[in-house]
Amino acid sequence: xxxxxxxxxxxxxxxxxxxxxxxxxxxxxxxxxxxxxxxxxxxxxxxxxxxxxxxxxxxxxxxxxxxxxxxxxxxxxxxxxxxxxxxxxxxxxxxxxxxxxxxxxxxxxxxxxxxxxxxxxxxxxxxxxxxxxxxxxxxxxxxxxxxxxxxxxxxxxxxxxxxxxxxxxxxxxxxxxxxxxxxxxxxxxxxxxxxxxxxxxxxxxxxxxxxxxxxxxxxxxxxxxxxxxxxxxxxxxxxxxxxxxxxxxxxxxxxxxxxxxxxxxxxxxxxxxxxxxxxxxxxxxxxxxxxxxxxxxxxxxxxxxxxxxxxxxxxxxxxxxxxxxxxxxxxx
Amino acid sequence: xxxxxxxxxxxxxxxxxxxxxxxxxxxxxxxxxxxxxxxxxxxxxxxxxxxxxxxxxxxxxxxxxxxxxxxxxxxxxxxxxxxxxxxxxxxxxxxxxxxxxxxxxxxxxxxxxxxxxxxxxxxxxxxxxxxxxxxxxxxxxxxxxxxxxxxxxxxxxxxxxxxxxxxxxxxxxxxxxxxxxxxxxxxxxxxxxxxxxxxxxxxxxxxxxxxxxxxxxxxxxxxxxxxxxxxxxxxxxxxxxxxxxxxxxxxxxxxxxxxxxxxxxxx
Numbered sequence: 394x395x396x397x398x399x400x401x402x403x404x405x406x407x408x409x410x411x412x413x414x415x416x417x418x419x420x421x422x423x424x425x426x427x428x429x430x431x432x433x434x435x436x437x438x439x440x441x442x443x444x445x446x447x448x449x450x451x452x453x454x455x456x457x458x459x460x461x462x463x464x465x466x467x468x469x470x471x472x473x474x475x476x477x478x479x480x481x482x483x484x485x486x487x488x489x490x491x492x493x494x495x496x497x498x499x500x501x502x503x504x505x506x507x508x509x510x511x512x513x514x515x516x517x518x519x520x521x522x523x524x525x526x527x528x529x530x531x532x533x534x535x536x537x538x539x540x541x542x543x544x545x546x547x548x549x550x551x552x553x554x555x556x557x558x559x560x561x562x563x564x565x566x567x568x569x570x571x572x573x574x575x576x577x578x579x580x581x582x583x584x585x586x587x588x589x590x591x592x593x594x595x596x597x598x599x600x601x602x603x604x605x606x607x608x609x610x611x612x613x614x615x616x617x618x619x620x621x622x623x624x625x626x627x628x629x630x631x632x633x634x635x636x637x638x639x640x641x642x643x644x645x646x647x648x649x650x651x652x653x654x655x656x657x658x659x660x661x662x663x664x665x666x667x668x669x670x671x672x673x674x675x676x677x678x679x680x681x682x683x684x685x686x687x688x689x690x691x692x693x694x695x696x697x698x699x700x701x702x703x704x705x706x707x708x709x710x711x712x713x714x715x716x717x718x719x720x721x722x723x724x725x
Numbered sequence: 726x727x728x729x730x731x732x733x734x735x736x737x738x739x740x741x742x743x744x745x746x747x748x749x750x751x752x753x754x755x756x757x758x759x760x761x762x763x764x765x766x767x768x769x770x771x772x773x774x775x776x777x778x779x780x781x782x783x784x785x786x787x788x789x790x791x792x793x794x795x796x797x798x799x800x801x802x803x804x805x806x807x808x809x810x811x812x813x814x815x816x817x818x819x820x821x822x823x824x825x826x827x828x829x830x831x832x833x834x835x836x837x838x839x840x841x842x843x844x845x846x847x848x849x850x851x852x853x854x855x856x857x858x859x860x861x862x863x864x865x866x867x868x869x870x871x872x873x874x875x876x877x878x879x880x881x882x883x884x885x886x887x888x889x890x891x892x893x894x895x896x897x898x899x900x901x902x903x904x905x906x907x908x909x910x911x912x913x914x915x916x917x918x919x920x921x922x923x924x925x926x927x928x929x930x931x932x933x934x935x936x937x938x939x940x941x942x943x944x945x946x947x948x949x950x951x952x953x954x955x956x957x958x959x960x961x962x963x964x965x966x967x968x969x970x971x972x973x974x975x976x977x978x979x980x981x982x983x984x985x986x987x988x989x990x991x992x
Contacts, residue, residue, distance in 0.1 A: 404777065410784045411776040414888050421891030426931050432923030464920060506814070
């Protein structure tokens with residue numbers, strides 16, 4: 394059973410095509426591998442750092458170390474120290490080492506979902522850079538380990554809240570009272586009723602206020618009237634037709650009267666002189682005496698008349714002058 | 726009694742035959758691997774056979790395979806991304822995709838693709854060659870058929886599977902990035918893809934990937950050939966040899982895949 398010798402079909406550019414594939418194969422494998430190593434930061438210089446922790450539950454080799462969410466290194470190895478603490482050797486990219494400061498904190502983050510990681514935080518980038526080979530404490534910031542405590546606290550808080558919100562709780566009573574006050578405030582007498590608590594009390598206050606208002610109005614009228622009276626008094630006392638004016642006029646009249654009196658007395662003097670002369674001249678007495686007697690009677694009636702006038706004037710003045718203590722006028 | 730005896734005899738014989746077949750596979754694999762790394766395997770005649778094997782196994786299907794890898798990657802990444810978004814783990818979608826699609830599904834499907842197409846063809850060809858006693862003729866002519874016909878096919882098949890795996894992995898990485906970034910990879914921070922590649926493709930993963938691809942390539946050619954050269958030289962045994970070879974090949978591919986997963990993630 395011999396197979397006829399068939400020449401296999403000639404394949405065009407066989408060597409070229411297969412050569413391309415044969416070049417692609419090592420290039421592809423090497424390229425992917427080298428790129429993966431490059432992406433892992435294998436070719437980048439790195440620096441070592443040692444973290445110290447009490448408990449590394451959840452930390453494993455290869456765990457990423459992130460700064461602002463970007464991986465800057467990973468855990469290389471870890472072990473137990475003689476004092477029972479755990480040391481974690483981490484390798485950080487040299488180019489990212491500038492983010493590490495003396496004030497930087499390293500914390501282990503174990504989110505509820507997703508893998509754990511070590512987070513670096515540098516709140517103050519102005520601080521001096523972290524020296525090489527430093528030992529830094531790792532803070533374990535575990536969301537799950539504190540969960541029981543948080544749940545217990547939440548329970549007690551919820552218990553308090555439920556006690557506060559019970560029907561007979563003080564908060565509810567306060568709220569009810571507040572509501573009562575608010576209802577009163579919303580009533581006819583507004584806030585006044587809210588404060589006094591009773592509608593009639595607030596009505597009383599309102600009435601008192603009304604009365605006060607009326608009183609104020611009437612006082613105002615009184616004050617106005619007082620004003621008027623004062624003005625009138627002023628007018629009567631000090632005005633032209635007032636007491637002072639009349640007194641002044643009376644004084645003028647008195648002066649006139651006194652002047653008249655002085656004139657009469659001078660005349661009396663003259664008469665007396667004349668009488669002396671008449672006495673001396675007895676010869677002419679009989680004749681002159683008659684004349685003088687007649688003159689003397691007239692003069693005496695004049696003086697009497699003047700004195701009467703003065704007395705009347707003084708009485709009048711005393712009647713009109715309200716401030717006089719007594720009605721005596723000393724005559725000169 | 727005799728029925729039970731017959732049954733037991735048949736079962737025993739069947740088990741023995743299966744054991745023998747596995748032994749044949751192991752023996753041929755050993756011979757082939759030593760031949761691959763032997764200097765006298767490579768001469769102008771064998772190079773021609775290797776080149777033709779690579780041409781038929783890899784070059785001919787390059788376009789179709791690349792398109793298949795791209796479509797598969799887009800679909801699988803889309804499904805994974807949506808599932809991850811639904812459970813609020815979208816940040817991990819690219820990692821899921823890389824671990825599942827790029828490291829496992831693409832190499833496995835590449836091996837199955839080549840097994841279906843080339844493994845079956847090689848098995849049939851070798852069976853016919855044996856039935857027609859071409860092997861014997863070559864031996865009488867002083868030419869070792871193992872060296873001229875079989876080992877070059879193993880080399881060509883293995884290289885082809887590795888080539889296709891490299892292309893498939895590259896295409897699926899790019900497609901996954903394309904889908905995860907919402908079809909706007911130029912908007913995504915370029916560090917994302919690099920970070921994820923650095924994270925997922927650690928040296929162990931790369932070693933596992935390439936050794937797995939190498940084992941797949943070896944299995945895809947060695948098992949069908951081993952099955953065919955030990956089949957009885959009768960025409961009606963040829964389909965049985967192909968069938969056995971394909972079933973055994975599928976089994977071995979799955980064993981390699983599961984074994985690699987066990988080593989990587991469990992052991």
